[in-house]
Amino acid sequence: xxxxxxxxxxxxxxxxxxxxxxxxxxxxxxxxxxxxxxxxxxxxxxxxxxxxxxxxxxxxxxxxxxxxxxxxxxxxxxxxxxxxxxxxxxxxxxxxxxxxxxxxxxxxxxxxxxxxxxxxxxxxxxxxxxxxxxxxxxxxxxxxxxxxxxxxxxxxxxxxxxxxxxxxxxxxxxxxxxxxxxxxxxxxxxxxxxxxxxxxxxxxxxxxxxxxxxxxxxxxxxxxxxxxxxxxxxxxxxxxxxxxxxxxxxxxxxxxxxxxxxxxxxxxxxxxxxxxxxxxxxxxxxxxx
Amino acid sequence: xxxxxxxxxxxxxxxxxxxxxxxxxxxxxxxxxxxxxxxxxxxxxxxxxxxxxxxxxxxxxxxxxxxxxxxxxxxxxxxxxxxxxxxxxxxxxxxxxxxxxxxxxxxxxxxxxxxxxxxxxxxxxxxxxxxxxxxxxxxxxxxxxxxxxxxxxxxxxxxxxxxxxxxxxxxxxxxxxxxxxxxxxxxxxxxxxxxxxxxxxxxxxxxxxxxxxxxxxxxxxxxxxxxxxxxxxxxxxxxxxxxxxxxxx
Numbered sequence: 001x002x003x004x005x006x007x008x009x010x011x012x013x014x015x016x017x018x019x020x021x022x023x024x025x026x027x028x029x030x031x032x033x034x035x036x037x038x039x040x041x042x043x044x045x046x047x048x049x050x051x052x053x054x055x056x057x058x059x060x061x062x063x064x065x066x067x068x069x070x071x072x073x074x075x076x077x078x079x080x081x082x083x084x085x086x087x088x089x090x091x092x093x094x095x096x097x098x099x100x101x102x103x104x105x106x107x108x109x110x111x112x113x114x115x116x117x118x119x120x121x122x123x124x125x126x127x128x129x130x131x132x133x134x135x136x137x138x139x140x141x142x143x144x145x146x147x148x149x150x151x152x153x154x155x156x157x158x159x160x161x162x163x164x165x166x167x168x169x170x171x172x173x174x175x176x177x178x179x180x181x182x183x184x185x186x187x188x189x190x191x192x193x194x195x196x197x198x199x200x201x202x203x204x205x206x207x208x209x210x211x212x213x214x215x216x217x218x219x220x221x222x223x224x225x226x227x228x229x230x231x232x233x234x235x236x237x238x239x240x241x242x243x244x245x246x247x248x249x250x251x252x253x254x255x256x257x258x259x260x261x262x263x264x265x266x267x268x269x270x271x272x273x274x275x276x277x278x279x280x281x282x283x284x285x286x287x288x289x
Numbered sequence: 290x291x292x293x294x295x296x297x298x299x300x301x302x303x304x305x306x307x308x309x310x311x312x313x314x315x316x317x318x319x320x321x322x323x324x325x326x327x328x329x330x331x332x333x334x335x336x337x338x339x340x341x342x343x344x345x346x347x348x349x350x351x352x353x354x355x356x357x358x359x360x361x362x363x364x365x366x367x368x369x370x371x372x373x374x375x376x377x378x379x380x381x382x383x384x385x386x387x388x389x390x391x392x393x394x395x396x397x398x399x400x401x402x403x404x405x406x407x408x409x410x411x412x413x414x415x416x417x418x419x420x421x422x423x424x425x426x427x428x429x430x431x432x433x434x435x436x437x438x439x440x441x442x443x444x445x446x447x448x449x450x451x452x453x454x455x456x457x458x459x460x461x462x463x464x465x466x467x468x469x470x471x472x473x474x475x476x477x478x479x480x481x482x483x484x485x486x487x488x489x490x491x492x493x494x495x496x497x498x499x500x501x502x503x504x505x506x507x508x509x510x511x512x513x514x515x516x517x518x519x520x521x522x523x524x525x526x527x528x529x530x531x532x533x534x535x536x537x538x
Contacts, residue, residue: 138473139473152465154486154489154500154502155486155489155500155501155502155503156501157489157491157500157501157515157516159464159465159489159491159498159500159516160464160491160493161464161465162464163464163493163494164494167425167429169494170425170426170429171429172494172495173494173495174429175495176429178495179493179494179495182494192422192425192426206463206464206465207463208463208464208465208467209467209471209473209474211471211485211486
């Protein structure tokens with residue numbers, strides 16, 4: 001088991017501080033049945049960027065694909081945030097520039113994995129899922145492909161921010177089966193989208209506003225298929241810090257069977273200075289929070 | 290009780306327990322582990338338990354029997370050894386417990402679920418190629434049209450009934466809709482001392498769920514205790530604002 005904790009504190013005394021301060025911890029484990037860990041994750045503190053990828057076990061070299069996915073996304077975001085978009089990339093007008101960059105980074109990762117698969121016979125047909133989150137000021141940019149998920153834990157409520165690109169999710173969306181039926185379906189492993197399997201991929205993107213004390217959870221399906229959501233919420237409520245939360249989530253997935261590799265990234269938005277201020281001086285702080 | 294796990298291209302085909310007797314492997318149907326493959330001889334190999342140890346004996350097969358990639362005539366087997374016969378592998382598991390002596394057969398052929406036919410279930414994740422995916426999506430969409438259940442893919446709307454908010458209608462296209470005073474909130478509350486984030490609506494695969502924020506909203510007059518699945522016509526009350534939730538049938 002691997003555990004990393006990083007913490008960023010910025011502009012503590014700047015009342016107009018726009019960048020949210022956060023704590024993060026990640027934990028990954030092979031699980032109990034699989035011979036190796038094909039999940040990958042990367043945290044880039046200076047970019048406020050968090051990336052998680054699950055290599056597809058059925059395909060050859062899933063671990064290569066997931067490592068490439070997170071590397072390419074982090075590198076392309078670092079490289080040149082202001083570079084002009086390549087010709088074939090069509091930016092979406094409804095999204096901010098930051099989110100468009102993240103979408104482009106994932107499209108690049110798709111292309112590189114696909115090309116590697118064409119070049120190397122051992123890597124033919126390899127694939128991976130991806131979920132990537134970036135915090136810009138108060139805004140969260142979130143993109144994903146496949147069945148790795150992002151959740152927002154806010155006010156004691158766990159909310160799923162991604163829709164799985166899987167056959168069962170598609171069936172639920174069309175009202176053919178229920179949430180509960182989907183959770184026990186035999187077809188859970190069938191994905192409708194993944195990185196690397198085709199030349200281009202459709203990337204889902206979302207933007208939400210963050211508030212102090214929000215927690216964000218990125219996870220591979222090794223967690224979400226093993227541990228029910230109310231237990232995930234309970235662990236996030238009770239854990240005093242992100243490191244303990246991440247570790248407990250992985251341990252719980254193993255206790256529930258650990259059928260697949262498990263990776264979680266837990267990000268907690270810190271209580272802002274303004275909010276502390278408001279606690280003590282509510283009459284003048286109410287509108288600062 | 291030792292168990293032999295028969296695999297082909299990564300997926301488990303069969304698990305066979307050895308209960309003192311002997312197990313034969315070959316192409317003929319009279320074998321305990323029949324393998325229908327031309328690379329396998331009619332009676333290819335035999336695994337026996339001799340004085341508590343597993344022993345494999347090659348029965349003069351044409352293409353040979355391999356233990357951990359070494360061709361063998363006769364060899365003792367221990368936990369973790371992998372026997373290769375043709376393209377099938379047999380893994381020796383001596384630590385398995387509680388496995389029933391009867392062979393566990395994986396389903397073969399195609400399984401059907403919700404009118405969709407797919408390859409037999411495997412433990413590994415796999416991806417549909419473009420052609421297969423298009424066909425399946427069409428089938429799912431068609432099945433959704435046929436079924437009596439409301440299709441949840443449609444976008445819901447919040448309609449203002451009363452209260453100080455900017456617009457008369459809000460389309461819930463995002464994954465998360467925030468009702469609050471924050472300038473980024475979808476439904477922006479006006480006035481003094483309104484919470485930044487009073488309540489939130491999460492769009493999930495099976496519908497829209499209303500959850501609390503800094504306030505506990507009411508649905509049809511009742512305060513919610515946990516995230517609540519909204520249905521067409523529900524009235525939401527929060528911070529002096531009343532909204533009607535509508536979703537097209």
